[in-house]
Amino acid sequence: MDGDATDQISFVTASDGAFADFYGVEHDLQVRRAFLLLGRDALAHDVVADAFTEVLQRWDQIETPGPYLHRCVLNGCRDAAKRSGREELTADLPEVGERDLVDHMAGLLLELPFRQRAAVVLRFYGRLSEKEIAEQLDCAPGTVGSLIHRGVAALRGQMGNEEQMGNDEGERS
Amino acid sequence: MTSFEEELTDLLDARAERIDVRQNPQAEAADGPVLLETVLLETVGVPSITERGAARHSREGRTWLLGAAAGLVLVLGVFGLTRGSGNAVTELDTAGLPGEADVFFAELANGPAEFVVWLEPGVSEAALDRVLAAITESDVVGSARYITWGETFAEFQEFWADSPEILLAVEPEQLPTSFRIVVSAGADEDLVADLIRQVSDLDGVRNVAFDVDFVDLGEAELNVPATPLFVLPADELLRSPMDGTRAGTDVPVIEALVVGRRTDTGFTDMVTIERATKRGFLATTPIEIGGRMVEPFIDQDGLVAEQLDDGTWLRFTSWRDPGFLDDVVPSTIVVDGSIVFASGDAADTADVDTAGFEVLTRSRPGPHAGITTAVLGDAGPQMILSTAAVDPEAAPLFFIARNDGDAERFSNADIDGYFLRPSSSTSLGGLNGFTWRISQDHVASIVMPGSDEDVLAAIEGLLIVDEARWQAAVDGELTVETETASAPLFLLPPDDVSLEGLQGVVSSIDAWTEGPTSPGIAVGRETATGFDRLMSVALLDAREFGDSESRMIGAREVFIAAEEQGGSAAALTEDGLWLHFYVNDIDSELEPLVEAISVVDGEIVFESYGEIVELSRVSRLSAVGPTMSVAPNINSNAERAFVTRPHFEDIGLISFAVSFEAVTTVEVRGHAGFQVVIDDASSPGTAVTWFEPSGHMVYVAEPESGSALELAESLIVVDEDTWRAVMAELQLN
Numbered sequence: 001m002d003g004d005a006t007d008q009i010s011f012v013t014a015s016d017g018a019f020a021d022f023y024g025v026e027h028d029l030q031v032r033r034a035f036l037l038l039g040r041d042a043l044a045h046d047v048v049a050d051a052f053t054e055v056l057q058r059w060d061q062i063e064t065p066g067p068y069l070h071r072c073v074l075n076g077c078r079d080a081a082k083r084s085g086r087e088e089l090t091a092d093l094p095e096v097g098e099r100d101l102v103d104h105m106a107g108l109l110l111e112l113p114f115r116q117r118a119a120v121v122l123r124f125y126g127r128l129s130e131k132e133i134a135e136q137l138d139c140a141p142g143t144v145g146s147l148i149h150r151g152v153a154a155l156r157g158q159m160g161n162e163e164q165m166g167n168d169e170g171e172r173s
Numbered sequence: 174m175t176s177f178e179e180e181l182t183d184l185l186d187a188r189a190e191r192i193d194v195r196q197n198p199q200a201e202a203a204d205g206p207v208l209l210e211t212v213l214l215e216t217v218g219v220p221s222i223t224e225r226g227a228a229r230h231s232r233e234g235r236t237w238l239l240g241a242a243a244g245l246v247l248v249l250g251v252f253g254l255t256r257g258s259g260n261a262v263t264e265l266d267t268a269g270l271p272g273e274a275d276v277f278f279a280e281l282a283n284g285p286a287e288f289v290v291w292l293e294p295g296v297s298e299a300a301l302d303r304v305l306a307a308i309t310e311s312d313v314v315g316s317a318r319y320i321t322w323g324e325t326f327a328e329f330q331e332f333w334a335d336s337p338e339i340l341l342a343v344e345p346e347q348l349p350t351s352f353r354i355v356v357s358a359g360a361d362e363d364l365v366a367d368l369i370r371q372v373s374d375l376d377g378v379r380n381v382a383f384d385v386d387f388v389d390l391g392e393a394e395l396n397v398p399a400t401p402l403f404v405l406p407a408d409e410l411l412r413s414p415m416d417g418t419r420a421g422t423d424v425p426v427i428e429a430l431v432v433g434r435r436t437d438t439g440f441t442d443m444v445t446i447e448r449a450t451k452r453g454f455l456a457t458t459p460i461e462i463g464g465r466m467v468e469p470f471i472d473q474d475g476l477v478a479e480q481l482d483d484g485t486w487l488r489f490t491s492w493r494d495p496g497f498l499d500d501v502v503p504s505t506i507v508v509d510g511s512i513v514f515a516s517g518d519a520a521d522t523a524d525v526d527t528a529g530f531e532v533l534t535r536s537r538p539g540p541h542a543g544i545t546t547a548v549l550g551d552a553g554p555q556m557i558l559s560t561a562a563v564d565p566e567a568a569p570l571f572f573i574a575r576n577d578g579d580a581e582r583f584s585n586a587d588i589d590g591y592f593l594r595p596s597s598s599t600s601l602g603g604l605n606g607f608t609w610r611i612s613q614d615h616v617a618s619i620v621m622p623g624s625d626e627d628v629l630a631a632i633e634g635l636l637i638v639d640e641a642r643w644q645a646a647v648d649g650e651l652t653v654e655t656e657t658a659s660a661p662l663f664l665l666p667p668d669d670v671s672l673e674g675l676q677g678v679v680s681s682i683d684a685w686t687e688g689p690t691s692p693g694i695a696v697g698r699e700t701a702t703g704f705d706r707l708m709s710v711a712l713l714d715a716r717e718f719g720d721s722e723s724r725m726i727g728a729r730e731v732f733i734a735a736e737e738q739g740g741s742a743a744a745l746t747e748d749g750l751w752l753h754f755y756v757n758d759i760d761s762e763l764e765p766l767v768e769a770i771s772v773v774d775g776e777i778v779f780e781s782y783g784e785i786v787e788l789s790r791v792s793r794l795s796a797v798g799p800t801m802s803v804a805p806n807i808n809s810n811a812e813r814a815f816v817t818r819p820h821f822e823d824i825g826l827i828s829f830a831v832s833f834e835a836v837t838t839v840e841v842r843g844h845a846g847f848q849v850v851i852d853d854a855s856s857p858g859t860a861v862t863w864f865e866p867s868g869h870m871v872y873v874a875e876p877e878s879g880s881a882l883e884l885a886e887s888l889i890v891v892d893e894d895t896w897r898a899v900m901a902e903l904q905l906n
Contacts, residue, residue, distance in 0.1 A: 032194065033189070035191075102184050105185070124185050125185040152177070156177050
């Protein structure tokens with residue numbers, strides 16, 4: 001740490017309660033989003049913790065902490081996904097043959113490129129508009145539509161194919 | 174949205190539910206801030222105080238760890254360190270530092286070290302800011318955490334978990350908040366010492382400590398028999414009629430002070446001003462005093478309360494004469510959570526007369542800031558008790574009683590170390606009052622009729638009890654008439670009645686619920702002295718004893734209770750209720766009684782036979798609600814006392830009584846009752862029965878030895894928790 005940086009010390013006390021309230025409102029939702037994007041409990045918690053820390057350090061300077069936090073979480077998830085291979089992200093899921101439909105979808109979701117995955121999660125879990133998603137992904141709204149379209153199509157195709165494969169296997173047996 | 178997208182939405186929702194958002198096990202029962210603190214500590218790399226303190230959790234050593242409930246408030250963005258010179262320990266100027274500083278600096282030589290800045294309760298925002306500034310401007314502070322009231326309270330509760338009386342007495346607001354400062358390893362020790370000296374001298378700082386130690390909170394404040402103090406009067410007064418008695422207020426008080434005017438002999442025009450967490454009385458119609466809207470207490474002159482913006486209440490209490498509240502209220506304001514009384518020329522309001530008023534005492538902040546008042550008795554021998562927290566460094570306060578120039582009656586006396594101050598009788602409507610020191614932190618006042626000797630005798634008989642006992646006395650003797658008649662009544666024999674003698678028969682201690690409300694009758698033979706062969710029949714919704722053999726009596730199948738449960742029998746009626754028969758002798762009395770009973774339209778119809786007549790009928794069976802009893806062994810010669818609701822309101826004899834040879838009226842515990850002589854071969858003796866004000870009939874029998882009346886008089890009304898605790902202890906033994 002830089003020894004001349006003492007002026008950056010900031011205090012957030014419980015007496016104002018604002019950050020605690022913010023934390024209480026946002027924490028669980030952000031953990032769940034991160035979990036969908038990363039597939040692993042521990043990673044999700046770590047990313048969200050980092051994001052809150054980042055917000056806290058800039059608490060006095062941020063006018064709208066919500067969007068800032070969301071971007072921090074998203075960026076953290078993207079970085080974590082880069083560091084982790086797909087196999088690592090799906091390590092907590094049951095074996096393929098033992099997955100239920102929810103796990104099956106989760107595995108397919110983790111197959112998607114990160115931006116497609118993020119767009120799908122933000123749209124269908126976060127219920128965000130394309131404009132809001134565009135702000136978080138730092139891209140044009142039209143791009144969001146494309147990301148969602150391709151992501152959904154890939155999921156539909158994979159789920160349909162595997163469902164069909166299952167049916168075929170059932171018929172053969 | 175397509176059907177697939179809808180399905181995808183559902184699947185995402187389901188998947189998102191599969192993560193435990195509370196990753197940290199410590200947060201299982203906590204909310205966000207705990208998690209956050211952990212997250213931040215882990216993220217920033219600051220050593221957790223919890224981790225550091227874990228090995229030091231020793232109450233004996235007056236050292237304990239900061240509990241799991243640490244809250245938000247971290248601190249720390251980027252921080253800088255100033256490296257020490259390495260030989261600073263030997264050159265360090267520790268003047269003005271607390272005595273444990275050596276240990277702290279020794280620890281600092283090997284790594285980060287922590288000290289605690291305890292703040293005064295109710296510290297102002299401005300003072301807090303100054304402390305914050307000192308910490309933030311220091312180059313040696315690695316991290317700091319502000320510990321709130323709630324967090325401190327949580328730690329306090331953990332620390333004193335085995336002392337419920339202390340926990341009961343403490344409200345979060347009464348505890349000081351603090352900063353926990355972590356000084357990084359290698360910090361310049363001279364600068365650290367300067368910082369400690371600097372913050373120690375700041376307003377609002379109570380003290381600096383090098384460990385979290387509630388001794389600094391005031392060990393003496395905690396070292397009292399019961400906190401807050403509850404006082405019971407002597408037995409003879411407790412058992413006197415107490416109609417219209419008021420219970421103690423026991424409202425947690427954050428700060429209290431007393432204002433008034435000094436006289437040559439004491440004080441006058443006393444007003445207690447408290448900032449309390451509750452108003453302490455029912456809502457009333459607000460009135461205006463000096464431009465302030467306050468709520469008056471309807472039934473007590475001189476008590477008004479004003480709600481502050483932070484939700485607490487400012488209460489003004491004067492003794493008897495409320496007139497000077499008009500002067501005191503407008504002169505009282507709350508600044509930064511602290512009561513400020515502006516007297517005389519300092520008063521902002523020119524139209525009130527506060528000349529001569531001054532703050533006579535101010536409570537010491539802490540667990541005993543509250544004023545607990547126990548008021549017992551408006552009738553009979555009247556006794557008003559009040560305990561109040563005081564500043565032990567100030568002179569004992571003549572708290573309640575006024576002294577209006579009756580100097581010759583004002584003198585001091587010392588009784589067993591108590592500082593006793595008789596008050597003026599004239600100012601108290603002929604009552605006699607004394608105020609004396611009852612513990613280091615409490616004064617008590619007593620106001621009652623009678624001579625000085627009577628009052629002193631009463632004081633000698635006072636008992637300091639815990640809250641449960643005090644409340645039990647109030648519930649059992651004073652306020653029961655306003656409570657539901659079906660409330661359980663719990664009684665225990667006094668400590669000097671050997672509980673050991675009851676061992677082994679505890680299984681017969683019973684708890685049962687009687688009901689439903691339905692008609693019941695008592696039958697028997699009238700004699701010159703009372704009743705003989707008393708029996709009863711009731712309609713209940715269940716058979717109240719276990720499986721038993723049955724026999725046919727007429728057309729009815731009648732189930733007979735086990736012998737040890739007495740002469741009970743039950744028969745199912747056509748409408749699904751149970752007829753309960755209580756007889757003295759199953760073999761000889763049950764059959765004729767069963768045959769004499771029929772049920773018509775839900776009513777018991779009794780046909781007299783021989784000399785057995787219907788003695789009483791109630792429109793409803795009043796036996797509802799659970800009752801608890803001590804009935805060690807009905808077949809032994811041990812003392813037995815059990816409690817039940819009366820089945821029959823009109824006569825004072827109970828359904829399961831054995832035959833009585835003689836019945837006389839007697840006063841039991843201040844209530845009308847009966848004493849009976851039990852003429853029963855298995856357990857001869859005497860018994861008394863009476864109604865408690867709660868509506869419960871109590872029956873106490875003590876065969877052969879001793880006196881049932883004495884046993885009845887000695888019974889102690891306790892709360893359910895106490896009762897169960899004693900029962901559990903007996904069963905363990």
